[in-house]
Amino acid sequence: MASLTLVIAAIEARADPAPTDWRRNLQAWVVNASFGALIALFVPAWTGGSVLDLAHRPFWMALIVFTLLADFLEFAFHVAQHRVPFLWRMHSLHHSDPEMSTLTTNRHFWGDQLIKGLTIWPLLAVLAGPSPAHVLIFNAISFYNFVIHAKLKIDFGRWSWMLNCPAYHRQHHSRLMEHHNTNFAALFPIWDVLFGTYRRPNGWPPCGLPDEAPQSVQDIVFWPVRNWHRRPSPDPLP
Secondary structure, three states: OHHHHHHHHHHHHHHOOOOOOHHHHHHHHHHHHHHHHHHHHHOOOOOOOOOEOHHHOOHHHHHHHHHHHHHHHHHHHHHHHHHOHHHHHHHHHHHOOOOOOHHHHHOOOHHHHHHHHHOHHHHHHHHEOOOHHHHHHHHHHHOOHHHHOOOOOOOOHHHOOOOOOHHHHHHHOEOOHHHOOOOOOOOOOHHHHHHOOOOOOOOOOOEOEOOEOOOOHHHHHOHHHOOHHHOOOOOOOO
16 A cells, blocks of 8 residues: 555646645554554454355455445445534544645544544444455555546546546535535445536535645544534535
């Protein structure tokens, strides 16, 4: 993962040498990894059965089912992060990057993974029991997240509903009000199409949150309580 990120970052720098907030992104990465290791000690793995025993199904069919199900749960959780105020206060750290780049991928508040570890991942385990090979391949596919955050002007145009790309995801990070509440998908924008949040990318809008960015490691660790009253969700519940 680290080597892939460095390769993409080098390509970004060559294509667009404008500065990025790489120091804060790396700091957030370290904080996330540190808390992630600690959280793993206290969040037990699901050991019960699953509704779908994918480990004993035809391999490629099971992989497609597992990937689509995992991607849908990621989509649903991402929507919740923008609609539920306390989830947004954590997720807003990710959106605070003033110039999205591949290093933005791991610019997340450490509590996000704790909540996911108690919600969507146990739910996925209950719904589908994959083989270790399925999990390994899905983790490899998930590295594509480093591509969609990249500062590379890649746009699939009229085919953008099929697969996420940097232009599609940058619109999700856009500061412009007309782009809010759109393009939540992690891998497959078909979920946005089905739930009415799809917006075909158009241009390269500015991103980040005005006057909201961490200034220190302490800000990253305590992000949700920093200026609590000044960070409403951009996509509030109707």
